[in-house]
Amino acid sequence: MKKNSTSPWLKAGLALGTVALLVAPLAACSSDSSSGDTSGGTSQADIDAAVKKGGEITWWTWGDTTQDWADAFMKKNPKVKIKVVKLDNPDATVTKLQNAVKAGSGAPDIVPVEYQTLPQLTMSGALADMSAYGLDKYEDDFTASTWNAVNVADKLVGIPLDSGPMVMIYNTKLYAAAGIKEAPKTWDEFVAASAAIHKYDPSAYIANGGDAGFFTSMIWASGGHPFKTEGENVTIDLQDQGSKKFADMWGGMLQKGELSQVATWSDEWTKSLAQDKLGTLLMGSWMIDMGEDYGVDKWKAAPMPTWDGQPGSAENGGSSITVTEQSKNKLIGAAVLQFLAEGDGRDLVNQGGFPATVATFDEPEWSNRVYPAYVDEQKANQVGAASAKSVIPGWQYLPYQGYANNVFADSVGKAISEEGDLNAALKEWQKTLVDYGNAQGFTANK
Structure with a gap:
């Protein structure tokens, strides 16, 4: 590797959460390992x-x-x-x-x-x-x-260890009351369902606005590849086709007032789910084993909606x-x-x-498991297994993803709370990430 006195791994204080992380040089720059058992095969x-x-x-x-x-x-x-x-x-x-x-x-x-x-x-x-x-x-x-x-x-x-292929878990009781007979298969159908739910009950929403992890997963599920890293070269494009398609769709519902402002995992979020005020969870399949706090015998798991109705998913957690x-x-x-x-x-x-092990998907005890939250004794794990097989390949995270998630609230998070322009917010988030990367010694978008 080219020696660089301003190596980003030496210079960067990569923020994860609210804590600054101290980093060391690239492993490739090390002359050897001191552990004594790593040379050769x-x-x-x-x-x-x-x-x-x-x-x-x-x-x-x-x-x-x-x-x-x-x-x-x-x-x-x-x-x-x-x-x-x-x-x-x-x-x-x-x-x-x-x-x-x-x-x-x-x-x-x-x-x-x-x-x-x-x-x-x-x-x-x-x-x-x-x-x-x-x-x-x-x-x-x-x-x-x-x-x-x-x-x-x-x-x-x-x-x-584990995985988080995305699924759509929806409240059949709220959907039916709003006149929605089955789970949306496309994002156009999802947008129509959003309008129907909010019209039926102005205090009810199809989903909440989301956080950084949700946004990156949804961009991934939309076919976006906004982050690319090769060595110290970082490319960020939060207006690539997948990013923009998701922002256009999600932002349209946001600006109509159809997305809830409750924060994910908050007490208000849990109450909204239990009281039929929040109709859908777009999350990793680890959420299939949802607790009774969210209500029982009213949920169903379905594949993620896609733009063309064909299988397509992303990871969310793990x-x-x-x-x-x-x-x-x-x-x-x-x-x-x-x-x-x-x-x-x-x-x-x-x-x-x-x-995360593919053999588990074929084990009858696992694939046929029934959870009390789901109607008709749905075998919801099978939906998650199918999602795992349809995750869109090629995704990359930033080498400072922790910092990216931490500053998400300053741009996209603000737009969510103000029901503003998500594409403009993504551009602002991108500029912050590019500026940060270059300040730390990366070569970002150059």
Whole structure:
């Protein structure tokens, strides 16, 4: 890599949430690894021998089930000791990891990473390339979109844990009352349904305005590819065909006053869903297992509407499991990732969230599961499985996606609250992201 005294990975304070992250140079700039077990290819015998010999590793997490996973691994491999450290949330985990990268020490051996954050952590040298440890053998076991997410800059930086192929979960009671007989298959039908719901009950809405994660997923589902990164070159086009098509459609409903202003996950949002004032959730399939707080026996899951009525979807959420570049026990880390990729370990992973493993979609117990929220004992998981197969390929996140999401409220979020022009807001968001990228040493839109 070309040496650059203003490398963006050295200079940038990449904001994730409300916290500034400290980053290190590109991993490609490092002369070697200090972990002692990463040179050349690694055989399964090497991994097995390391586990048999034993050692102690640290596993940071924000999840409640990680200790169970670690305990199951240690039961099978009693000479390995895993210290699980619980952190508050994904943002706190990434911030702490980036600080360790900056300091040159203090990182754990294993850490979960949300898909949107993988490019940022990979380029800052935080994550180890696991292709040398044979983990690429699992490619066919996972959905194409989640496997693409863990392959960053020609590196395999982890394995998928869960996934979030988008589905439309709609309130059959509200839809029927508004005269809508079936789920919209196209966005034109969705717009018509929006008008019908708001006409039937001016205090009811088809959906709320959305947040940064929702917007990027919807642009993806609309065929947009607004973010492209090659090394330090970043291209941002939030007026590409998919971005503009979505903004035109969503903005039209917004300016008619047909989208709710309640914030996603707020108490008001939950009440609106339970009281039939918010008719639709456009979310990752992890939402299929919706709780009784939203009401029972009134929901149905349907494929995402598309522009032409043909299958097309996007990911919305999900995370991976990775080994850090600072780890002194990458062989044991690789063994843990193998454990979580197949067999008993994968079974534990798939007990929570929506699975990323394609074989799960054909398991009768999973595919035929019935949830109390859904009418007619709908087997809603099958809708999510179909969505996973229709995720539009080629999506990329920004290498500073955390910052992008953080400043979303200043432009697009403001337009939502003021029922303003979403295309103008996307242009403003783009300018902020381009200016930020160039200020940090990237070459953005040049």
